[in-house]
Amino acid sequence: MTALLKYSWLCLASGMLVQANCQDSFARPVFAAIDKNDDGLRALNREIWENPETAFQEFHAHKVLTDYLEEQGFNVTRNAHGLETSFRAEYSNGGGRTVSFNSEYDALPGIGHACGHNLIAVAGVGAAIGVKEALENHNLKGRVVLLGTPAEEGGGGKIKMLEAGAYDDVDCSLMTHPGNSWYSNYAPSLASWRANVTWTGYGAHAALSPWQGRNALDGFVSAYTMTALYRQQMRPDERIHHVIVDGSGMIPNQIPDYIRAVWGARASTLESRSRLVDQVYDIVEASAKATNTSVDLVPFQDYWNLVPNQALSYQYYHNHMTYFDPTKNNATAGFQNDHPDKEIESGGAAASSDQGNVSWKVPAIQTGFPIGGSAPNHNSGFTELAGTDFAHRQAMISGKTLAMTGIEVLRNETFAKLIWEEWRELVGSQQ
Ligand SMILES: [Zn+2]
Numbered sequence: 001m002t003a004l005l006k007y008s009w010l011c012l013a014s015g016m017l018v019q020a021n022c023q024d025s026f027a028r029p030v031f032a033a034i035d036k037n038d039d040g041l042r043a044l045n046r047e048i049w050e051n052p053e054t055a056f057q058e059f060h061a062h063k064v065l066t067d068y069l070e071e072q073g074f075n076v077t078r079n080a081h082g083l084e085t086s087f088r089a090e091y092s093n094g095g096g097r098t099v100s101f102n103s104e105y106d107a108l109p110g111i112g113h114a115c116g117h118n119l120i121a122v123a124g125v126g127a128a129i130g131v132k133e134a135l136e137n138h139n140l141k142g143r144v145v146l147l148g149t150p151a152e153e154g155g156g157g158k159i160k161m162l163e164a165g166a167y168d169d170v171d172c173s174l175m176t177h178p179g180n181s182w183y184s185n186y187a188p189s190l191a192s193w194r195a196n197v198t199w200t201g202y203g204a205h206a207a208l209s210p211w212q213g214r215n216a217l218d219g220f221v222s223a224y225t226m227t228a229l230y231r232q233q234m235r236p237d238e239r240i241h242h243v244i245v246d247g248s249g250m251i252p253n254q255i256p257d258y259i260r261a262v263w264g265a266r267a268s269t270l271e272s273r274s275r276l277v278d279q280v281y282d283i284v285e286a287s288a289k290a291t292n293t294s295v296d297l298v299p300f301q302d303y304w305n306l307v308p309n310q311a312l313s314y315q316y317y318h319n320h321m322t323y324f325d326p327t328k329n330n331a332t333a334g335f336q337n338d339h340p341d342k343e344i345e346s347g348g349a350a351a352s353s354d355q356g357n358v359s360w361k362v363p364a365i366q367t368g369f370p371i372g373g374s375a376p377n378h379n380s381g382f383t384e385l386a387g388t389d390f391a392h393r394q395a396m397i398s399g400k401t402l403a404m405t406g407i408e409v410l411r412n413e414t415f416a417k418l419i420w421e422e423w424r425e426l427v428g429s430q431q
Pocket residue numbers: 115153377378
């Protein structure tokens with residue numbers, strides 16, 4: 001694998017020298033088209049940020065995004081691929097390859113856009129506008145598809161869209177995500193699994209006749225404790241986490257008879273995740289046995305690890321450094337700007353996404369951009385950061401960089417073949 005990847009990168013690098021001028025001729029009009037629409041994109045961003053909607057409830061975001069894309073001249077399908085809040089917006093000038101981008105727009109329960117998906121939404125729209133400009137007015141052949149992908153936070157919208165064929169006819173899937181640093185996604189994300197775990201006991205008076213009760217809270221607590229002990233033997237890339245989402249206990253003198261928790265397990269490959277999940281089953285079964293309660297485990301999430309694509313990541317990084325080198329920009333100079341290879345050395349992103357599942361279907365990347373401050377994703381401070389003008393400008397930089405990466409897939413046959421060659425090799429090695 002390493003030999004092929006190194007060889008591939010050499011081809012790509014030498015090709016870039018002769019292609020640089022050609023790329024530049026697209027960059028100016030593509031960036032101008034996105035800039036011309038900046039007021040509208042900023043308004044769209046604000047509209048989604050101010051009206052946070054959780055998984056599969058993103059009706060307002062769906063409406064404002066699809067109305068806007070239609071005004072921009074895209075061929076828009078609302079409620080696409082079997083989901084009420086997904087959409088597909090296309091522009092084609094006939095023939096050629098197809099580049100696709102994802103826009104997410106779901107928020108988290110209780111803390112709004114604490115993952116900044118409002119920014120993913122407009123970065124995707126900006127990228128699509130940029131590629132459309134190149135197709136419409138600058139002799140580029142092919143098609144751009146923007147997919148509106150709901151419910152990334154737990155609902156797996158892209159998995160349902162994959163099953164409905166949304167990615168069947170595209171040559172790559174590109175997207176970007178806000179965070180605390182720039183990255184080009186040459187590091188895989190983790191495969192993630194989640195389940196509802198319910199302990200059922202038997203209520204009784206905790207003083208008068210505790211021996212008549214069976215304690216569901218004890219079922220949860222013993223499983224929680226066994227997991228905490230097991231964590232000492234887990235590998236660095238493995239995660240187990242859990243939270244109580246529903247419990248009947250309201251007063252201390254009643255033995256709790258019902259607890260519902262959500263259990264999550266993650267690891268860097270499907271195989272290692274499967275071992276971790278087996279352990280979760282053993283733990284919850286042991287907890288029920290030990291507390292005379294019954295337990296029910298129902299999995300509901302199956303996010304796969306992202307198959308990295310070196311060619312796409314390097315191309316994204318190359319475009320970023322060529323057009324938006326953060327070290328030359330006072331506003332973003334303080335941010336980390338690691339080379340994609342360093343993402344591997346640092347262990348990569350430990351988060352998970354349904355973009356991982358997409359990456360097993362087509363070559364895919366999910367790059368990242370910083371939005372200022374130090375608040376991490378899923379913190380209420382991040383919600384505030386995600387609504388700023390600075391965050392919007394960063395999203396637009398990422399959108400433009402995605403657009404130029406997509407244009408490379410459309411205009412450069414050698415590059416398009418390379419990303420698929422690499423994809424076939426890596427997916428083949430993991431099956
Ligand atoms: Zn998130």
